[in-house]
Amino acid sequence: MNTKFFFIAMLFVTSLAFLSSCDDxxxxxxxWNYNDEKTGGFEYVFYExxxxxxxxxxxxGGTFSMGRVEQDVIYDWSAFPKRVTVSSFYMDETEVRNVDxxxxxxxxxxxxxxxxxxFKMALPDTLVWRSxxxxxxxxxxxxxxxxxxxxxxxxxxNWLQANxxxxxxxxxxxxxxxxxxGLLYMDPxxxxxxxxxxxxxxxxxxxxxxxxxxxxxxxxxxxVRKVRMEDGILLPKYRLxxxxxxxxxxxxxxxxxxxxxxxxxxxxxxxxxxxIRIDDRSGFDTKDVGQIRANTIRGRGDYMGxxxxxxxxxxxxxxxxSYWPNDYGLYCMxxxxxxxxxxxxxxxxxxxxxxxxxFRGNVYQTQVRDDEGNIAxxxxxxxxxxxNVTDDEAFNRRNYNTADNINYLxxxxxxxIDYNTDEVSKDNTNSKRMYNTGKSALGENGKSTVRGxxxxxxxxxxxxxxxxxxxxxxxxxxxxxxTRRFIDQSQARADLGFRCAMHRVGGAxxxxx
Numbered sequence: 372m373n374t375k376f377f378f379i380a381m382l383f384v385t386s387l388a389f390l391s392s393c394d395d396x397x398x399x400x401x402x403w404n405y406n407d408e409k410t411g412g413f414e415y416v417f418y419e420x421x422x423x424x425x426x427x428x429x430x431x432g433g434t435f436s437m438g439r440v441e442q443d444v445i446y447d448w449s450a451f452p453k454r455v456t457v458s459s460f461y462m463d464e465t466e467v468r469n470v471d472x473x474x475x476x477x478x479x480x481x482x483x484x485x486x487x488x489x490f491k492m493a494l495p496d497t498l499v500w501r502s503x504x505x506x507x508x509x510x511x512x513x514x515x516x517x518x519x520x521x522x523x524x525x526x527x528x529n530w531l532q533a534n535x536x537x538x539x540x541x542x543x544x545x546x547x548x549x550x551x552x553g554l555l556y557m558d559p560x561x562x563x564x565x566x567x568x569x570x571x572x573x574x575x576x577x578x579x580x581x582x583x584x585x586x587x588x589x590x591x592x593x594x595v596r597k598v599r600m601e602d603g604i605l606l607p608k609y610r611l612x613x614x615x616x617x618x619x620x621x622x623x624x625x626x627x628x629x630x631x632x633x634x635x636x637x638x639x640x641x642x643x644x645x646x647i648r649i650d651d652r653s654g655f656d657t658k659d660v661g662q663i664r665a666n667t668i669r670g671r672g673d674y675m676g677x678x679x680x681x682x683x684x685x686x687x688x689x690x691x692x693s694y695w696p697n698d699y700g701l702y703c704m705x706x707x708x709x710x711x712x713x714x715x716x717x718x719x720x721x722x723x724x725x726x727x728x729x730f731r732g733n734v735y736q737t738q739v740r741d742d743e744g745n746i747a748x749x750x751x752x753x754x755x756x757x758x759n760v761t762d763d764e765a766f767n768r769r770n771y772n773t774a775d776n777i778n779y780l781x782x783x784x785x786x787x788i789d790y791n792t793d794e795v796s797k798d799n800t801n802s803k804r805m806y807n808t809g810k811s812a813l814g815e816n817g818k819s820t821v822r823g824x825x826x827x828x829x830x831x832x833x834x835x836x837x838x839x840x841x842x843x844x845x846x847x848x849x850x851x852x853x854t855r856r857f858i859d860q861s862q863a864r865a866d867l868g869f870r871c872a873m874h875r876v877g878g879a880x881x882x883x884x
Contacts, residue, residue: 408591416602426463426464426871428461430460432619433457434454438452447718448718453724456728457619460875461873462612462701462871462872465691466702466869467870468522472515473521478539479493482564493536495515495526495528524703525868526863528868533711533869537609537871541608542569545606549605554597555568557581558581561581565751568753569749570608573598575738577755578753582597609871609872610873612712612870612871614714614837616712617710620699621704623641639851641701641704647667648664664706667706667841688708689703691703706841708843708866709841710839711867711868716835716837716857732777733776734775734777736759737757738756835857836860840852844866845866
């Protein structure tokens, strides 16, 4: 006991000495002390590591060949290989579940009592289960709410709803971190309407809820203060992954790399091999050999196999922890349900995108400010208001000169020419030869109002978002991470869900480094 007590005492003394040395740290450029009110009180945060948010797995970044690695049987040539680099980031271990989304809806209904439309707009479209020549009504009624399906992936969620969920999750996670650190009181019933905790409004000084100002302030004129981003306590935003991030995480090439950055076996699926069945005894029990690795269709009309010998054992989406995780520890990155990503779809995305953190869909915004330059009052939902950057504000910049960059380099010269008449432009319609904004260029009489009678457009517009991964209704071809499809951001499907991602701050180290 004496030895144990001595060890604990020495550890305590060592910790105090370390903290004391941290407080005495000086600026290497001015010689002034950090965290010292006698020298002005500039704060230096001793930051060690980003906290892993609930449900997330660290994905160590790197370079990889993005795009298809097998025959392009669709012949749309929209995913030819290109070497890119993805920074380290975090991703959900599983798809977002029904129970997760119901928790979100419960919060919306409880907090926005006076705005019931907020809750209604977030509801999943359960009618996606209907088919004209199939009896799927039980899933319409039961799949989302029955406890038997609570750990199944939520479906019927469009791209816009998925983004709203990510924003809500950011605030709830950061709120709990603040409560845990003693900086907020636990006050779930006190948050109603615009008084709910929002990370951005809190940082802007516009959240006055159950706050405990306990952060030490080294400014000679201060005592305690609120948390700032510089403190490193709050996590970055939950969001949808980019297409490059999703594909990189799905492939899981981490387990295929040998010494000196060499990869000899390129993957077709999130697992090694050319089949969707386990054909390698190494790392698996003998009973697992021959088992299907993903929830998909084996052949026409075969969704689950024969009674007594089921193959993938699921006729519809399965539990999000089903099957075997890939080398990053992610479940169901092939099959089960397709998943939304951030990107706007373009057939030639791989040709145009940057080779570092590629993404198409940037619309640059800035916070709305009042006449005095202060951040404007938050909206009725408690969120900070944003607007698009104006061309005048972007003038004389070298990296961009307009807010909306979705259409950048997306076609030939004619695709950038606006063929609208003044009559159409009054409705803010931006119909172009190749891609438009998704609005009709037809007049009241149903005839084209585009100059010269041209109403040339396509199914591709700025509302089309990419989804990947294949689902329970898909053939094995779509299980390959390099394949890609698109759908309007306001639409949903019975085989389309999502998972969240998060930026990793600082260095890329973390897995075996």
